[in-house]
Amino acid sequence: xxxxxxxxxxxxxxxxxxxxxxxxxxxxxxxxxxxxxxxxxxxxxxxxxxxxxxxxxxxxxxxxxxxxxxxxxxxxxxxxxxxxxxxxxxxxxxxxxxxxxxxxxxxxxxxxxxxxxxxxxxxxxxxxxxxxxxxxxxxxxxxxxxxxxxxxxxxxxxxxxxxxxxxxxxxxxxxxxxxxxxxxxxxxxxxxxxxxxxxxxxxxxxxxxxxxxxxxxxxxxxxxxxxxxxxxxxxxxxxxxxxxxxxxxxxxxxxxxxxxxxxxxxxxxx
Amino acid sequence: xxxxxxxxxxxxxxxxxxxxxxxxxxxxxxxxxxxxxxxxxxxxxxxxxxxxxxxxxxxxxxxxxxxxxxxxxxxxxxxxxxxxxxxxxxxxxxxxxxxxxxxxxxxxxxxxxxxxxxxxxxxxxxxxxxxxxxxxxxxxxxxxxxxxxxxxxxxxxxxxxxxxxxxxxxxxxxxxxxxxxxxxxxxxxxxxxxxxxxxxxxxxxxxxxxxxxxxxxxxxxxxxxxxxxxxxxxxxxxxxxxxxxxxxxxxxxxxxxxxxxxxxxxxxxxxxxxxxxxxxxxxxxxxxxxxxxxxxxxxxxxxxxxxxxxxxxx
Amino acid sequence: xxxxxxxxxxxxxxxxxxxxxxxxxxxxxxxxxxxxxxxxxxxxxxxxxxxxxxxxxxxxxxxxxxxxxxxxxxxxxxxxxxxxxxxxxxxxxxxxxxxxxxxxxxxxxxxxxxxxxxxxxxxxxxxxxxxxxxxxxxxxxxxxxxxxxxxxxxxxxxxxxxxxxxxxxxxxxxxxxxxxxxxxxxxxxxxxxxxxxxxxxxxxxxxxxxxxxxxxxxxxxxxxxxxxxxxxxxxxxxxxxxxxxxxxxxxxxxxxxxxxxxxxxxxxxxxxxxxxxxxxxxxxxxxxxxxxxxxxxxxxxxxxxxxxxxxxxxxxxxxxxxxxxxxxxxxxxxxxxxxxxxxx
Numbered sequence: 064x065x066x067x068x069x070x071x072x073x074x075x076x077x078x079x080x081x082x083x084x085x086x087x088x089x090x091x092x093x094x095x096x097x098x099x100x101x102x103x104x105x106x107x108x109x110x111x112x113x114x115x116x117x118x119x120x121x122x123x124x125x126x127x128x129x130x131x132x133x134x135x136x137x138x139x140x141x142x143x144x145x146x147x148x149x150x151x152x153x154x155x156x157x158x159x160x161x162x163x164x165x166x167x168x169x170x171x172x173x174x175x176x177x178x179x180x181x182x183x184x185x186x187x188x189x190x191x192x193x194x195x196x197x198x199x200x201x202x203x204x205x206x207x208x209x210x211x212x213x214x215x216x217x218x219x220x221x222x223x224x225x226x227x228x229x230x231x232x233x234x235x236x237x238x239x240x241x242x243x244x245x246x247x248x249x250x251x252x253x254x255x256x257x258x259x260x261x262x263x264x265x266x267x268x269x270x271x272x273x274x275x276x277x278x279x280x281x282x283x284x285x286x287x288x289x290x291x292x293x294x295x296x297x298x299x300x301x302x303x304x305x306x307x308x309x310x311x312x313x314x315x316x317x318x319x320x321x322x323x324x325x326x327x328x329x330x331x332x333x
Numbered sequence: 334x335x336x337x338x339x340x341x342x343x344x345x346x347x348x349x350x351x352x353x354x355x356x357x358x359x360x361x362x363x364x365x366x367x368x369x370x371x372x373x374x375x376x377x378x379x380x381x382x383x384x385x386x387x388x389x390x391x392x393x394x395x396x397x398x399x400x401x402x403x404x405x406x407x408x409x410x411x412x413x414x415x416x417x418x419x420x421x422x423x424x425x426x427x428x429x430x431x432x433x434x435x436x437x438x439x440x441x442x443x444x445x446x447x448x449x450x451x452x453x454x455x456x457x458x459x460x461x462x463x464x465x466x467x468x469x470x471x472x473x474x475x476x477x478x479x480x481x482x483x484x485x486x487x488x489x490x491x492x493x494x495x496x497x498x499x500x501x502x503x504x505x506x507x508x509x510x511x512x513x514x515x516x517x518x519x520x521x522x523x524x525x526x527x528x529x530x531x532x533x534x535x536x537x538x539x540x541x542x543x544x545x546x547x548x549x550x551x552x553x554x555x556x557x558x559x560x561x562x563x564x565x566x567x568x569x570x571x572x573x574x575x576x577x578x579x580x581x582x583x584x585x586x587x588x589x590x591x592x593x594x595x596x597x598x599x600x601x602x603x604x605x606x607x608x609x610x611x612x613x614x615x616x617x618x619x620x621x622x623x624x625x626x627x628x629x630x631x632x633x634x635x636x637x638x639x640x641x642x643x644x645x646x647x
Numbered sequence: 648x649x650x651x652x653x654x655x656x657x658x659x660x661x662x663x664x665x666x667x668x669x670x671x672x673x674x675x676x677x678x679x680x681x682x683x684x685x686x687x688x689x690x691x692x693x694x695x696x697x698x699x700x701x702x703x704x705x706x707x708x709x710x711x712x713x714x715x716x717x718x719x720x721x722x723x724x725x726x727x728x729x730x731x732x733x734x735x736x737x738x739x740x741x742x743x744x745x746x747x748x749x750x751x752x753x754x755x756x757x758x759x760x761x762x763x764x765x766x767x768x769x770x771x772x773x774x775x776x777x778x779x780x781x782x783x784x785x786x787x788x789x790x791x792x793x794x795x796x797x798x799x800x801x802x803x804x805x806x807x808x809x810x811x812x813x814x815x816x817x818x819x820x821x822x823x824x825x826x827x828x829x830x831x832x833x834x835x836x837x838x839x840x841x842x843x844x845x846x847x848x849x850x851x852x853x854x855x856x857x858x859x860x861x862x863x864x865x866x867x868x869x870x871x872x873x874x875x876x877x878x879x880x881x882x883x884x885x886x887x888x889x890x891x892x893x894x895x896x897x898x899x900x901x902x903x904x905x906x907x908x909x910x911x912x913x914x915x916x917x918x919x920x921x922x923x924x925x926x927x928x929x930x931x932x933x934x935x936x937x938x939x940x941x942x943x944x945x946x947x948x949x950x951x952x953x954x955x956x957x958x959x960x961x962x963x964x965x966x967x968x969x970x971x972x973x974x975x976x977x978x979x980x981x982x983x984x985x986x987x988x989x990x991x
Contacts, residue, residue, distance in 0.1 A: 105902075106906075107717045107719075107724060107902060107904075107906065107909065107911075108902050108904050108905045108906045108907075108909050109902055109906075110900075110901060110902045111900065111902070111911075112927075133927040133928060134560075134561075134927035135560050135561055137927070146722075147722075148722065148723075148724055150724075269930065294926065295924070295926070295932070296923075296924055296925060296926045296927075298898070298899060298900045299898075299900060301761040302761070303755060303756060303761070303763055303898075304897060304898045304899070304900065304913075304916075305755075305896065305897035305898070305918070305946075306897065306916075306918075306923065306924065307924075308942075308946070308950065310945075310949075310950055310953075311949070311950035311951070311953040311954050330870040330871075330941075330945065331870075331871070332932050332933060332938065332942065333932045361973045361975070362967075362973075362975045362977070362978060363785070363786065363967065363968075363973070363975075366973045367973065368881055368972055368973040368974065368975075369880070369881040369972055370881075371877075371880045371881075389971070389972060393883060397936070443679060446679075447678065447679060451782075452782075452784050452785060454785055468782075535676075536676050536677065536680060536682075538700075538701065538710065538890050539710075539886075539890075540885055540886040540887045540890050541885050541886060542883075542885035542886070542887050542971050544885070545883040545884055545885040545971075546883055546885070546971050546972075558922055566901070566903050566912075567899065567901050567912075567914050568711035568901070568903065568912045568914050569709075569710045569711035569914070570711075594971075597971065598885070598887075598971035600680075600700050600887050600891060600969040601676070601677070601680050601700060602677055602678075602679060602680050
């Protein structure tokens with residue numbers, strides 16, 4: 064695919080969003096995906112790495128990925144210029160089980176740059192065709208500092224919406240920050256959304272999940288209605304190379320989205 | 334008997350809580366083999382054994398377990414590795430107690446297996462003999478015909494740096510000339526040497542057993558795994574295999590105790606001793622330094638003094 | 648069809664295979680070390696070792712394999728698929744454990760979608776001539792793992808050493824090619840009786856002493872057992888057991904070259920290496936040898952059976968023979984059962 068647009072998202076310059084365009088109409092038409100799926104992006108000569116699709120299937124024409132600069136491939140993706148070609152394999156993975164969200168209240172909890180696939184999910188749910196199918200949508204999105212929030216312009220437009228309760232919080236504010244300051248688990252406790260007829264989707268760094276999870280338990284969300292998207296080192300992305308398994312399931316093929324009832328039955332390898 | 338003494342010392346150390354853990358050798362499921370044993374309970378010390386097949390260098394476990402106070406059963410070469418590691422500050426002073434066993438020279442189990450036709454199902458050491466038995470055969474072999482090449486040339490069989498000695502010291506009378514493997518190698522012409530090295534390393538399957546058994550290989554990121562900078566590729570290419578072995582030998586210069594664990598671990602039986610021993614010989618000639626003998630002498634290639642000899646800089 | 652091949656004709660028989668096919672057979676690399684390699688002359692074949700170090704999986708799933716090449720001309724990058732296995736191949740002398748292992752790997756690499764074409768193409772183009780084990784080693788436990796020293800399944804043709812001759816059985820469509828081979832005569836009654844004797848003797852030697860049966864269910868209850876805290880201790884994390892194991896099939900994918908020209912290669916990898924699951928963030932879900940040893944044993948005896956209905960171990964015993972610290976997988980298996988030994 065071609066890199067149509069590339070821009071840095073965060074003030075620490077570690078997160079860069081790439082908007083990729085298909086090379087021809089036919090490829091664009093044949094690429095069907097659901098929120099929560101991921102793709103393997105290649106920089107030939109450096110390697111390949113998995114990234115959650117940040118754009119929604121309702122946004123036609125291009126795919127959006129937000130890349131965290133951490134290693135060889137991601138550094139190359141940070142340096143790539145607009146107009147260059149990169150390789151892509153996908154869509155891979157199982158995606159969010161959206162049919163289970165219809166008719167329910169949806170609680171979305173995101174931390175840091177794990178918000179990518181959550182953006183895909185939210186844009187999808189907020190689409191006029193889909194919004195009526197779910198009841199209330201509550202989103203709690205936290206980052207360490209205001210400069211590290213993703214998709215800031217979009218978040219601002221979402222705050223204006225009446226069909227969405229969006230709470231953006233930061234661990235440490237700055238002199239310009241007028242929003243909430245507080246850790247995600249505490250904000251969740253404060254907002255205390257009802258677990259009745261609701262599903263929860265939580266994505267974030269392990270430490271955030273570790274402290275948020277008990278709060279979800281306190282709100283009486285049952286395991287089978289809490290979904291998360293797991294991350295693992297991946298290579299093939301299609302369940303052959305054996306790397307990303309948890310028990311007999313592969314994160315790339317049977318995941319990356321799992322509900323906690325499934326995870327309970329698997330060995331604690333994550 | 335040495336075995337009983339090892340058990341008694343281990344029991345004493347564990348019962349008095351002088352150490353949390355004793356690492357020694359235990360009986361294997363196959364004849365001619367032992368396996369490293371990790372004893373924490375003073376009642377279980379009878380699992381420790383001692384025989385001529387205790388060929389592993391247990392110092393390699395120091396890195397994984399250096400948050401515990403431990404006692405290690407060491408031979409001459411193993412004690413030198415531990416001393417070398419202490420100079421490289423791989424563990425706190427006083428954290429390791431060495432239970433030193435003057436080495437009777439280890440037996441090459443592969444050579445024993447190959448001297449008979451058929452599989453050896455039982456083996457027993459009796460003094461200077463090894464009695465082996467298999468399906469339809471029973472043979473008495475002389476121990477001294479089957480010693481490891483590195484053991485035959487060893488001049489440091491007594492672990493003099495050990496905290497506790499088990500048994501009386503043995504005579505340091507090598508059966509073969511020191512560095513004899515290097516001398517055999519040096520007799521070859523450069524072309525022959527390259528052919529020999531190429532042939533040996535062509536069998537390599539990059540299993541890295543030589544690296545993992547070696548107590549001196551403890552880098553958290555080995556150069557072969559580094560992707561930035563990428564020194565060698567991960568795929569199977571003869572030049573990369575050769576590069577790996579040469580560089581690993583160089584990283585051992587002045588640090589290798591000659592314990593032979595690398596050769597003994599290799600499933601493809603690649604000869605490796607001559608590479609490290611050549612470099613050790615040069616360190617001895619240039620700096621009069623042998624690994625792990627003096628617990629105070631800093632390793633020459635890891636230290637710098639203003640008055641270091643510079644005559645090799647042209 | 649059952650034939651007899653006199654040993655004096657063995658080399659000629661092999662020569663007859665070298666021309667039309669690419670013939671792979673055990674070759675001695677050094678004393679006590681052999682591997683399956685392509686041979687050009689029948690004299691290279693060496694069957695003295697019970698089982699070569701490098702298993703037969705190397706032919707179908709090579710240690711390093713180029714998946715595709717790429718080249719950039721201007722702004723366009725083109726990818727060139729790797730060359731397909733061209734001629735038909737024959738694998739001679741694979742023991743039943745190695746042959747069974749190939750079908751274990753095949754189950755993972757095949758599949759309704761995302762089939763591994765590299766592996767399957769090679770598999771399709773290879774005729775397997777298996778070789779029965781007259782003298783299983785004490786480390787062999789194929790029968791406990793669902794196989795046996797003379798298991799024919801998976802081989803197209805099966806050889807059994809009768810001493811002065813080989814018994815040759817043609818088993819599949821591919822194997823029918825030997826129907827009119829000039830060196831094969833019809834097997835006689837005496838040959839068939841000898842085959843039966845050898846089979847019974849070998850079968851008795853291997854026995855069924857390792858309790859693999861039911862291990863999946865036993866391990867279900869052991870994911871957090873204290874057993875894992877002890878079993879990993881001697882393991883130094885090399886890759887010998889994984890690389891020499893005929894069923895292990897995990898691989899790594901790397902790019903070689905630069906932005907202009909290069910290739911994407913897959914290489915064998917091992918779950919026992921700390922880097923295997925190390926994420927770029929630094930988080931490692933399997934940080935110590937405890938988790939990694941658990942992963943390897945559970946994968947073989949619990950995760951793989953859950954998906955495919957059989958254990959991913961064929962009882963070849965290579966891991967026992969070549970482990971530098973003498974880790975014995977049989978002890979680990981026994982420990983999960985009521986036949987638990989007192990000492991691990």
